[in-house]
Amino acid sequence: xxxxxxxxxxxxxxxxxxxxxxxxxxxxxxxxxxxxxxxxxxxxxxxxxxxxxxxxxxxxxxxxxxxxxxxxxxxxxxxxxxxxxxxxxxxxxxxxxxxxxxxxxxxxxxxxxxxxxxxxxxxxxxxxxxxxxxxxxxxxxxxxxxxxxxxxxxxxxxxxxxxxxxxxxxxxxxxxxxxxxxxxxxxxxxxxxxxxxxxxxxxxxxxxxxxxxxxxxxxxxxxxxxxxxxxxxxxxxxxxxxxxxxxxxxxxxxxxxxxxxxxxx
Numbered sequence: 001x002x003x004x005x006x007x008x009x010x011x012x013x014x015x016x017x018x019x020x021x022x023x024x025x026x027x028x029x030x031x032x033x034x035x036x037x038x039x040x041x042x043x044x045x046x047x048x049x050x051x052x053x054x055x056x057x058x059x060x061x062x063x064x065x066x067x068x069x070x071x072x073x074x075x076x077x078x079x080x081x082x083x084x085x086x087x088x089x090x091x092x093x094x095x096x097x098x099x100x101x102x103x104x105x106x107x108x109x110x111x112x113x114x115x116x117x118x119x120x121x122x123x124x125x126x127x128x129x130x131x132x133x134x135x136x137x138x139x140x141x142x143x144x145x146x147x148x149x150x151x152x153x154x155x156x157x158x159x160x161x162x163x164x165x166x167x168x169x170x171x172x173x174x175x176x177x178x179x180x181x182x183x184x185x186x187x188x189x190x191x192x193x194x195x196x197x198x199x200x201x202x203x204x205x206x207x208x209x210x211x212x213x214x215x216x217x218x219x220x221x222x223x224x225x226x227x228x229x230x231x232x233x234x235x236x237x238x239x240x241x242x243x244x245x246x247x248x249x250x251x252x253x254x255x256x257x258x259x260x261x262x263x264x265x
Contacts, residue, residue: 089215089232103215104231110246110261112210114222116147120167120193121200122183126157137177141185141195143167147208147224207241209261 087099101107123140130136138157143166145152156164163169168187173180174194182196193201208222216232223229229236229248239256240247247258 099215101214104213104234105236105248105250105257107215108211108213108218108231108248108259110209110259111212113241113243113246113261114208114210115204115243116145116206116208116224117202118146118205119144119200119202120185120187120195122195122197123155124197125178125180127178135178139170139173139180139183141167141170141183145205147206147222149226207243209238209241209246211246 087103088096089099089103090096121142121144123142126138126140128136128138136159138159140155140157141164142153142155151166154164154166156162156167158164158167158170160170160173166188168185170183171186171192172184173182174184175181182194184192184194185201186192195201206224208224211220211223211229212218213231218229218231220227220229223238223241223246225238225241227238228251229238235251236248236257237251238246239249245258245260247256249256
């Protein structure tokens with residue numbers, strides 16, 4: 001007892017210090033716990049858990065898309081007259097005729113297409129008298145352009161170096177002057193060709209078409225680019241003719257129509 005009386009203050013201080021030490025030892029643990037709880041609160045506020053929306057029912061949409069894949073076909077150009085009134089035409093004798101089929105440009109057919117050629121031929125040697133009674137030679141050259149509106153055939157006696165309009169230039173001869181085996185010509189398009197008496201030069205330069213129409217009646221042979229085509233009251237110009245098609249342009253509306261040759265359908 002005497003010991004306690006003398007040292008009780010120290011004992012109390014020791015107990016207090018021990019308590020403080022215990023509290024100090026638990027502080028880091030408390031701090032970590034608070035930090036963990038703070039992170040949980042922060043996470044719950046910034047990245048809250050969101051429940052996904054339920055999937056949308058697209059059954060009806062898919063059914064409509066399936067129907068669109070097979071669209072309904074409306075026959076507007078059939079035999080009915082709702083959108084296709086029946087036209088009538090008057091014959092020269094005044095008789096009215098009901099049109100049952102196509103008419104005008106729709107009834108026009110291309111029955112044939114013919115190539116048009118340019119042919120260059122060496123016809124003959126033309127002897128001429130030169131200075132001092134010497135004999136000089138010219139060479140008869142003929143150029144034929146099938147389907148040309150003008151100058152379809154041109155002939156000229158030419159000497160080497162001569163340039164003739166529409167024919168070209170005689171550049172050289174092959175063989176003796178009195179009987180050359182061939183002529184070398186430079187044509188107006190600057191192409192160089194060789195022609196002999198036995199083998200003229202030929203190439204396709206254009207095409208012409210045979211056209212036929214039932215109503216109004218038309219049968220035109222060898223229609224070429226630039227030719228007019230009259231179908232009743234409508235006038236068309238032939239714009240293009242190639243090896244399989246013909247393109248016509250309505251003179252009034254400028255609308256173009258391309259027709260294939262019957263054998264090329």
